[in-house]
Each structure stands twice: as C-alpha cells, then as structure tokens.
Amino acid sequence: KAHFDGRIVSKAFPQNLDYADALSLTYRFGIRGDKAEVFLTEVLRKFPFPEIDGERFLTEAIVWYRIARAGYVFRLVNEVLYEADYRADGLSAQSLQLRIDNPQGTNLFYKEKLEGGLPFFGMLREAINYVRFSMHQKAHDLQRQSIMSLSWPAKFYALCMYVPGYIFWLYDRHVLLHSSMRKAQTKDHALSSHTSSIRVLHVINSLAAGGAERLLSEMLPLLEHEGIHSEVLILDGSHAVFAETLSKCGIEVHVARPDEKRNHKANPYNPMRVFSVIRTIHTRAPDIVHAHLAPSVYWCAIAQGFEKKPSYVLTEHASENRRMSMPFLRPIEKWLYGKYNLVCCVSESAHTALASWIGPAITKLAIVPNGIDLKQFRECLDVAEDVSTWLDGRIGVLMIARFVPVKDHMTALHTIAALPDRYALVLTGDGPELNRMRSYAQKLGITHRVLFTGSRVDIPQVLKSCSVYLQTSEKEGFGIAVLEAMASGLPVVASNVPGLSVIVNGAGILFPEKDYHAAAESIQRLEQGTLRNDLIAKGFERVQRYSLSNTVTSYASWYRKLAKHAPGQKTV
Known part of the structure; x- marks a missing residue:
C-alpha cells in the first residue's frame, strides 16, 4: 500500500522474507501501519470480530493477531497493490481518541497480546497500554480490568509498568480528552480576525x-x-x-x-x-x-x-x-x-x-536585543504619588528587580547605609528574597530609609519620582531596567558585570561587583559639577539603539521564517 506520491505506507517488507505472521511483522520486524491484506474467506469466518455493547470501534488487529496465533501466515509481496491517502479526520488520525472512547474493546486487545506472549520490549509496551486503558475504563464508569486477573507473566509486566501506564493515562486525560474543546476553539479561530495571522x-x-x-x-x-x-x-x-x-x-x-x-x-x-x-x-x-x-x-x-x-x-x-x-x-x-x-x-x-x-x-x-518603548518613558510627566510622598524631599535611589539572589539586593542595602541620610532607597519588585531583605534592612537599622513597593505596573511614574538609578546585579542577560531609567532621564550607577557593562559603559557609572563603598561614592559624585547632566544626555543617546520597535521587528521576522518551515523542521 502506498500514498499517491509513491511513498510506501510504513515500510517495505525485509528482503528475502516470503512468509510471516502478523505478530512477527509487528514485533520482530517492526512493521506497523496499514498494508494491503487479502484473506481467505474461510479463515476470516473462523475469527469473527468481537462485538461489545455500547462500543463502536475495535481495531482489526485483534483479529489479525488471533489468526497469527492459530498458525496462519501471510505470503509477502513487496509490490504496491493500490494507492491511497489518509483523511485528516479519518480513523487513523483519530486512533487514540477512538481507543479512549471504546476502552473495553481496547483493553481486550491489549490483554490478549499480553497473555499471548510477546518479545520483551513488546511486553513492556503493551503492559503500559493495558494499565493506561484500564484506567480509561474506570473513567467511563465501567468496571476496570484488574491487573490481578491477568495470567503470569502478563501480570508481572503490568505491575512493573503501572507507573508509566498511569503517566500516559494522565497525558490522555489532560490532552486528548480535550479534543472537543480544541475543535470548538479551532472553529472560533476560523471565525476570528486572526485567521491569517x-x-x-x-x-x-x-x-x-x-x-x-x-x-x-x-x-x-x-x-x-x-x-x-x-x-x-x-x-x-x-x-x-x-x-x-x-x-x-x-x-x-x-x-x-x-x-x-x-x-x-x-x-x-x-x-x-x-x-x-x-x-x-x-x-x-x-x-x-x-x-x-x-x-x-x-x-x-x-x-x-x-x-x-x-x-x-x-x-x-x-x-x-x-x-x-x-x-x-x-x-x-x-x-x-x-x-x-x-x-x-x-x-x-x-x-x-x-x-x-x-x-x-x-x-x-x-x-535579538531587548528594547523598550522610548516614548512611554520619555514623555511621562507624572510621578508615583506614594513614592514621592514617602521620599519627602530626600534623594531617591531606585532599583527595579525581582528579589532573587542574583540581583544582590544586599549590596543595594549596604550602599544606602553608606550614604548620608538625605538619600533613600526605593526597591520595586517581588520575589522569594523579599522578606529576607526586609529583615536585613532592619538589621542595618535603615528601615526608615528603604521603601519596598512590591510589584508595580506604573514603572514610568516610579522612575520619575526618583533621582538616581542603581543596579547591583551579579549578572544580567540584558539590563532592560537600566534602559528604562536612561529613557526616563535618570543617571545610572551599575555593577560592572556582563549584561550591564555593555549598556552602561560610557553612558553611566560602573562599579566593581559587590563593592558598595564604590557604589555609594559613585552616587555622591553625581552631585558634583555637570556629571549628572552629562550622563543623562549620554543615556538618552545610548537608549536610542534599543527601541522596542526594533525588537518587535526582529521577532516578527523570525516568526515568519519559522512559519514557512515544515512542522518540526530545525532552521539552520
């Protein structure tokens, strides 16, 4: 049997193999999928298809394997007898869903294969399927086939494969049993404006x-x-x-x-x-x-x-x-x-x-470098009222980062402790280290100089409320928060680490990683001469390279290239 383009369905029979039964073809020679079979009528009459009340599907392989166990073999011919193609909504495409919807016949099929005896890996595979579909029987409010009802050694294999069978059942439960949902949603997609997207x-x-x-x-x-x-x-x-x-x-x-x-x-x-x-x-x-x-x-x-x-x-x-x-x-x-x-x-x-x-x-x-919406930050004129009120005229030093060890908030706390009281630290973000940093601020005796704002969506306003941006990370993939600070007109002081140095060097001040004395000194230098204004101007110039529109264009281009490739094909 072949597709219309000449491709053999499954694979050709081994050379010099003239006779084999259905079980040997599947488990010894690894030939699965449809073939063009011709049976003697008198043989088929000896092996009628089982009929199970309430079920409408049972794989024909149950009969082919019964015929094999009775000693009948196929005469193999390595020639194409007819050509055909498979419907997207045909039985083959819905094989797994049909087995789920008809679990009694399906489990009978796997039980017979297990108890009839198979090669080692075949026993493992079908033991998994037996456990898997016995659970589907229970899900259909049917009496589940008990593993203990199997004969030896089928019972042994089923017990050993219980956990993998359970995992496959979970996969079916979470995915394939939602096929009706997918059909409805696919229909919605077809009616939506995104059909060409x-x-x-x-x-x-x-x-x-x-x-x-x-x-x-x-x-x-x-x-x-x-x-x-x-x-x-x-x-x-x-x-x-x-x-x-x-x-x-x-x-x-x-x-x-x-x-x-x-x-x-x-x-x-x-x-x-x-x-x-x-x-x-x-x-x-x-x-x-x-x-x-x-x-x-x-x-x-x-x-x-x-x-x-x-x-x-x-x-x-x-x-x-x-x-x-x-x-x-x-x-x-x-x-x-x-x-x-x-x-x-x-x-x-x-x-x-x-x-x-x-x-x-x-x-x-x-x-694909990250980017930011320059207009959103540059044109923002409002401040975050709660932050501005809390600062009450003090110089606000801001850091935006998740509270995780790699962001090194501890150095930020030590930096503000090393600065005069006219400076105050605003920490925006959430994360597992938050409570630990609150406790550490209390230990340093600076709780009155540190504001933990939590997660915020009004980042442009929070930036406008402060005077300096500080980033103490041990490493960064890309310092997007630093770019946002530059776009908002804040001078940046950051640790000299990968991901930050390439952005800040020449447009801000870099200090050695974890050196809070150097960080504090750098912040104070911003009050001298024209350094602050010079860095703000250089920051504006630097951030032009990282427009969000460039990032969007790059990703859109890659998406289009990937969409042209066949599913699962790697781009090289």
Missing part, C-alpha cells in the same frame, strides 16, 4: 514584575500590528501584574492551574505543569510556541515530544544561569536547547555564554 503561544513562569515579564506586556500588543497574534500561558497565576495590561489589548492569558481560592498560585517547578503546557498547546493549536525562563523552557522541551506541529522558540534572557555552574547538567542542557527550532539571546554576552555552555551549536542561535 501567525499564532504564537508564549509560555512563561508568571506575569509578576520582572524584566522578561514586562517585555512581553509591552511587545505582544505591538506584534499584533505585524500580523502576529499572541497568547500567554503562565505557570503561576499569582501576582500577575501584567495580565490585565495584556487582556486589555485583546491578548488571552491562560493560567496553568486556575484556582481563585489560592489566587491562582502554583509552583512552576512542579513537574505536573508539563501536562498543563501540553494541554494548552494541544487545545490552542499555535503555529509557534515561545518559551521564556526556566523551568518553562524545560516543560516546553518535553511538550515538543508530544506536540510536534508547532515550531519551538526559546529566549535566553540571562547571560549566565545557575545551571551553567553544574557540569553534570550539560548533557541535559544540550538536549533541552536541541529541542528548539530557534534560540534567541538577548545580548552578545548571553550568546557567548550559551555557545560556550552547549558546545558546537546544535540549534539555531540568534541575537
């Missing part, structure tokens, strides 16, 4: 305050004008300060684990999140899946093994990450990046670090 699903840990999160909130609405329709899946729905911004622009935000009682809070590192990613990709049917930050990039890489139709893109937002300090993770990381059709690095330093980490390029690496 490239559809991109962005997967990110959260939409809490952070550089990558803020970039998405500003970039995705602009991509709509480029014919790129975006949706966002967040693994943790709590503190999603940018979700409303996106929703107002018509961009759907999906929460991996919606739970209003817990404010949609979830642990992104929970391996169960991978099922949420697979389910969302399956139901939303995007052309491209774009992953941001770990562990989202891991869950999307795993999802690629199940949902192969979209192209997969990863943005590396950090010049280095903790994983790069663990050599034993290198093989896993190579596998991870190899799953993506395109990896975008936000800076030259991120590109260099990643290329060094994964060795010879196994996937496409590109540099």
